Amino acid sequence: MKQLTKELEEARRQLEQSHREWMAALDAVDDPIFIHDGEFRVLRANRAYQQRAGIPFKQIIGRPYYEIFPITDGPLPGCRRAVEEKRDNEEDEALFDGRVYRSRAYPVYGEQGEFLFSVHSLEDVTERKHMEASLVAVNARLSEAQRLAQLGSWELDLIGNVLTWSDEIYRIFEIDPAQFGASYEAFLDAIHPEDRSFVNKAYTDSVRDRTIYDITHQLLMKDGRVKHVREVCKTFYDEDGKPVRSIGTVQDITERKQHELAVERANRALRTISAGNQTLIHADDETQLLREMCHAALDAGGYRMAWVGYAGDDGDKSIRPMAQAGFDEGYLESARITWADNERGRGPTGTAVRTGRTQVAQNILTDPHMAPWREAARERGYASNIALPLMDGERCFGVLAIYDSEADAFDADEVRLLEEMAGDLAFGILTLRIKAAHQEHEQRLQKNMLQTVEAIAKIVEMRDPYTSGHQARVAHLAREIAFRMGLPEEQAQAIHLAGLVHDLGKIRVPAEILSKPGSLDEIEYSLIKIHPQAGYDILKGVDFSWPIAQMVLQHHERMDGSGYPQGLKGDDILPGARILSVADVVEAMSSHRPYRVGRGIEAALEEIVHGRGTRFDPQAVDACLALFHEQHYSFG
Structure with a gap:
């Protein structure tokens, strides 16, 4: 009996020693930790918990923790699930005295599966929450800045072939993120077919040669629209010189390209008008004037073909070619264009003469009115055509027809400038015919030049x-x-x-x-x-x-x-x-x-x-x- 008493005393001593060591270990932890029973009453708590609670231990033990720290209307939801549903490692967030705590519950069960107690740790995550909120705000501002600048960012993991795009790139490419394969191959598939090989070669060359990747290429949208983007990226390599990732940007420069194209086209028309005006000033013969005006369209404007025709008053209402320049190859001889209201008179040239209004075929290959001449135009590289009536008051006596090698070549500004050129040509023809005074002729040219310059000036004011x-x-x-x-x-x-x-x-x-x-x-x-x-x-x-x-x-x-x-x-x-x-x-x-x-x-x-x-x-x-x-x- 004496021996048994001695053994029990030793066991009690060891148990108390273990308890002291355990509590010392808990007190060494900076995060508040407490243990509660099935009624959520505090059984034990470390010093960090007591300090946060701000009351002595004797006022903590035996009381429901939610009356002490953190103070809530009742047990935390995760804590309740741990007790009632035997859920392990449950997490909650609680707000106390302006600080945010993340609570984790670790229930402990007996040999029969009965609930014994639950250990709770409370981690102060206030700063982390502030950082997360700041990061969300920064990302939101970055996303908005990218949207305003139409500039997106991307990263390509070359080891795993995983491509990451910012939201703005998805907007630029007009792709649903859920439908995107997020790989280099998926990126190439999103590029305009005409530019895929070029883009692939430019990127792979930059990786191989360790140079900056900086190119401009096209995107083809589902509705047929074409966008222009500029891409810049830098590739990073490991210690062995193996490429591991590329980081870059994509900027939508479509608007800039459109402005550049508008200026280029307006400048082209301006050069044509200037050359035409010079022709008008020096011409003293109608045939010479027509021939040189056609050459001005080619030499100064870069168009593919230009010709001038006069409307006949014969029964067939024919349009007789008077002068032409550029790549013709028998086109006019076989065209048999009239200004009658029939199949060969409903193209841009015949309609311009018949109505006295400018007519444009932006795509000869798809314009139904160009059917009689489509194959011949395709063979000669004509993609678009503008017909400008030559007017004598209300009467159209002829037409200036210009052909370009690109579709959609004539925008509104260029049409307006070319209409001025046609007006100049018509005036020049009539002036030569009636031998008008040279002073009036010069005044007209000066006025047209001023109007042309004013038209160009408006491009700046639009921006x-x-x-x-x-x-x-x-x-x-x-x-x-x-x-x-x-x-x-x-x-x-x-x-x-x-x-x-x-x-x-x-x-x-x-x-x-x-x-x-x-x-x-x-x-x-x-x-x-x-x-x-x-x-x-x-x-x-x-x-x-x-x-x-x-x-x-x-x-x-x-x-x-x-x-x-x-x-x-x-x-x-x-x-x-x-x-x-x-x-x-x-x-x-x-x-x-x-x-x-x-x-x-x-x-x-x-x-x-x-x-x-x-x-x-x-x-x-x-x-x-x-x-x-x-x-x-x-x-x-």
Whole structure:
């Protein structure tokens, strides 16, 4: 009996020692831990729990934990499931004193499966929650920024061939994420069939050669639309030089491409008109005029074929070819085009003569009215066609027909400019026929050139509505300054033309920079500063009578060499450009901009007075001041 008592005492001592060690271990844990029974009453708790509860242990033991910490309306749902449904490792989140805790329940059962107690740990996850919320907000802002910039990001795991796209790329490609295979092959399948080989070669070459992958390619949408995107990526390699992943971006540049194409087409038409106007000025023979006008369409405009036909008053209502240039190969001889209301008269050419309105076949291969000529056109590479009536008042006496090698080649701006060219041609023909005065002829050409330049100028204003009218106001003021300085009318008109397009180069500046409602950073300002050179590049191929392109290039130069893009000084700057720089500063400072309110005309005039003789031409400054102070000039 004595021995048994001794053994029980030793067992009790060891049990107490184990209990102390166990509680010491629990107290060493920073997270609150407690043990409760089936009634959710606290049986044990570590020091971290007691500290969070803020009361002595004797006030904790035996009480339901949800009355102490964390305080809730009852047992946590996961805790209740652990007790009542024998669910293991249940988690809950509880809010206590402004902190978020993650509760985990670990129920313990007896040999017969009966519930004994449950161990709870409470982890403070407040900072983690804040970080997760911040990360969600950052990702949301990033996604919105990508949407606004139409710029998505991607990553390709080259080991597992797993491709990850941001939401914006799915929007750009117009693909449902659930339907996308998320592999390099699936990516290639989403590219325009014409560009797949090119894209694949460019990427694989960049991986092999360890160069930056930077290309532009097309996407073909399900409805037949074509998008243009720019892709840039960098590939990373392991220590053995094996490629492991590529990270890159995709930007939708369709709008930019469309603007570039619009400018290119308008510029093409402008070159054609300019060449045509030169032909009109020098022509003294109708046959020569028709032939050279057709050549102007090819040589200056780059079209595939052009011809002029006259409408006959015979019974067949035939259209007789008078001149042609380009790739014909017997097309006109076999075409047998009429302006009668029958199958061979319902194409663009016959309809233009019959109705007196411009007609366009944007796709010869699919236009039903082009059926009689479709095969012959396909063989000769004609994809689209425009027919421009030559009018004498209300009567159409002929037609100018132009063919291009690309479908959808004639947009609204180009059609409008070509209509002006056809109007010029018709006028030239009639002028030669009636031997009209040369002065009237020159005035008509000058008017058409002005209208053409104004049409091109509108392209910039369409992208930068905040400065709408700026070019026209600068042009008008510059012309008045030129008159005040005593320059000849012809030179003053040339300065006016240059003023109308002095900011044409802004077509190549991102629209979001032009309309940014705040100060520009260094990179953005450097992009703005390219516009004089960009405008010059667009206009330099046009044969103006005056150095319009050079004036556009130099309108931000300053007399002391502080301007751009060439840093010219003094007399190296054209007189017209010096006048434009004064007019540009006065109008810009006095007008409102997205990033500031207008400073008013007096502040603008003070600015040019301050720069007189240093940055600005003194004669131009004096003439401008006289206009406002003596002649009471104002912007209309």
